[in-house]
Amino acid sequence: MKLKLTPTQNLCVGFLETGFELIQVGDQYFFVKGKRRQKVLSKTLEALVSRGALKHTREGTYELSEEFKQHRKEMRSLVEPKHVRH
Numbered sequence: 001m002k003l004k005l006t007p008t009q010n011l012c013v014g015f016l017e018t019g020f021e022l023i024q025v026g027d028q029y030f031f032v033k034g035k036r037r038q039k040v041l042s043k044t045l046e047a048l049v050s051r052g053a054l055k056h057t058r059e060g061t062y063e064l065s066e067e068f069k070q071h072r073k074e075m076r077s078l079v080e081p082k083h084v085r086h
Helices: 007-017 042-050 066-079
Strands: 021-025 028-033 036-040 054-056 062-064
Touching: 007 028, 007 036, 007 042, 007 062, 007 066, 028 042, 036 042, 042 054, 042 062, 062 066
Parallel strands: none
Antiparallel strands: 021 028, 028 036, 054 062
């Protein structure tokens, strides 16, 4: 898995991590949450698949890969602030 993502790819991952649903309308893809809708290019989704961040399911949907979720969890644990007692 290539762990370095472009800013656009990172934004897409952020949408998925914060509860946006990825839907397809015709040949276009959108992140949707409530009334908010953000278009995403299919080439961006394919780049995320090739980097191992997304997987394309049998049902034809995209979702974050387990490997990538684990990587993000590990990265967050490295940058969590230490609690300082006064």
